[in-house]
Amino acid sequence: MSEQQSENRPETVHRVVLNDEEQYSIWWADRDLPAGWHAEGTEGTREECLARITELWTDLRPASLRRRMSAGSAA
Numbered sequence: 598m599s600e601q602q603s604e605n606r607p608e609t610v611h612r613v614v615l616n617d618e619e620q621y622s623i624w625w626a627d628r629d630l631p632a633g634w635h636a637e638g639t640e641g642t643r644e645e646c647l648a649r650i651t652e653l654w655t656d657l658r659p660a661s662l663r664r665r666m667s668a669g670s671a672a
Contacts, residue, residue, distance in 0.1 A: 611646045613637040618659040621650040 610626040614634040621637070623646040624630060639649045656663065 609643065610640055611643050613639040613646050613649050613653075618661060619654075620657075620659060621654045623647065623650070 611623045612626045614624045614630060615621045615637050616633050626640050
């Protein structure tokens with residue numbers, strides 16, 4: 598079975614992950630996380646994880662950009 602087929606199977610458990618820039622993605626729960634990514638704590642179907650990301654990730658700018666913009670407006 599290809600990764601594409603495995604990813605779309607309803608019984609495949611995914612997890613919500615994020616990196617140091619506070620960018621979110623989903624990853625297979627039964628696989629090691631790629632370097633630089635951390636589990637957020639949510640696991641479930643692909644759709645459940647994507648819905649959770651929609652709730653959490655309201656500002657798509659990387660964290661470093663948000664910090665720079667915030668520091669610039671405070672000066």
